[in-house]
Amino acid sequence: MFDRLRKKWKLNSNFQVVIILFVFSITGSAALYVRKAVFDLAGITDATSLWIKVPLYIVTVVPAYQVLFLLFASLLGQFRFAWEFEKKTFSRFIPKKK
Template sequence: MFKKLKKRWEINSNLQLVIILIVFSITGSLSVMIRNPIFEYFSIDADTNIFLKILLSILIITPTYQVLLLILGTLLGQFRFFWNFEKKMLSRFQRKSNKTARKSC
């Protein structure tokens, strides 16, 4: 399994793989933790509509996650990997929106 990841991500060392996996883990946890104070600030609590909470969670967590990936990746010496990872991810969103726009015309 790790060999496949290393090949897919074009990395060579096991240490680099471990660092990348740690960055993904920390980033996921931090982005969810950051959501809570933002919800408190805007008085979003248990009485708030569940669909609104889900939408706001997506809108808060997604960009937070992207920024944290770059920051933590840079701090741990993996900026190039995470920069390329971000570019791939953003290009996937762009392709889907372009396909949708073409279909609706």
């Protein structure tokens, strides 16, 4: 499994793959803590309509995840990978010129 990811992501070692997988996992957990804090500050409860919760969830979690991903990757020495991964991810949302 690690060899396939190492080749796909053009990494130097399986250890680097482990570090990056760790970054993905802590980023996801941290983004959910940010969501909880924002929902608590906004007074969102279980009784709040999904029409309010879902857009707020998207507006909160997506940017928080991106920033936290870069932050954690940087702290663990993987900024270059994270930056290239972010650019590739966001390039999919930009329409191609014909």
